[in-house]
Amino acid sequence: MSLPLIMIATCLVAFTLGGLTMWPSVRRLRNRLSDATWQLEHDPVTGMLNRAGLLATHASLAEAASSQPIVVVLIDLDDFKPVNDTHGHDRGDDVLAAIGGRIADIAAIHGGTAARLSGDEFAALLPVRTADLARIADTFVALIAQPVNLTADGAPVAVTVTASVGIALAESTDPFEEVALRRADIGMYHAKRHGRNRHVVYEPGMAMPDVEHRRGSRLRDRRLSNEATA
Structure with a gap:
């Protein structure tokens, strides 16, 4: 060679x-x-999508096809702080993970996906398969309210948490946070105002309740406000 x-x-x-x-x-x-x-x-506590993941999912949906109706669900747990105060944050995370699993299962049954946005706030993005949005929302309310069984201080304990749920229709090409999620947010706050542990379906023209009926502005609300005044 x-x-x-x-x-x-x-x-x-x-x-x-x-x-x-x-x-x-x-x-x-x-x-x-x-x-x-x-x-x-993804959210490290529940394994669900986080806000960024849900936004990416919506962006992919908006780009994949022409405008189509979607269902957006916003879920806010009622008075979750006492769970952490009573059982500690680790057990509180266990409750969040269990409830997050239920929310994800319901979303999957309807062909959609779910996310933990922050703290005790969750959301779901679903295709439109039925006009009965109230039935979908009732499913979320009912299953979330089922007790979560866990062990605290070496003893079994059942923790029950309820949720206020807002549900809305939007177009897949609508800005997600500014339109789709905002509508569900308005519905959720009306559910809070009318007693919690219930849902409200967003209707065109429905406005955000007065400040006294809300638990304070969120980062999302403050960001939108800042953008509007910029």
Whole structure:
């Protein structure tokens, strides 16, 4: 074999061996990047999508097809703070994870997806398969109110949490936070105002309740307000 051929063969062998040696590192790096991407779009407590993940899901839906109606559900747990105060934040996280699982299951049954937006606030994005939005919302209200069985201080305990639910129709091409989620948010606050542990279906023209009937402005509300005055 001539010297040039020997050099070429040596280079090929070295390149192959180097690739084989580097492959585990490349695979580990790829796994780390995949994990980092998952963490960016998922809530660590419940494993559900987070706000960024839900926004990405809506963006994909809006880009995939022409405008189509969607159902948006906003769920806010009623008086969740006493759960943490009584049983501790770890058990509180267990309750959030259990309720989040129920919400995700209901969303999946209806062909949609769900997310934990922040704290004790959840949302679901569903395709329109029925005009009976009240029945869908009632399912969320009823299943969330079922007791969550857990162990606290070595003893079994059943924790019951209720939710106020707002549900609304929107177009898939509508701005998600400014229109779709905002409508569901208005419905949710009306549910709070009328006694909690219930739902309200958003109707065109429905306005946000007065401040005294709300528990304070949210980051989303303050951001929209700042954008409007900028």
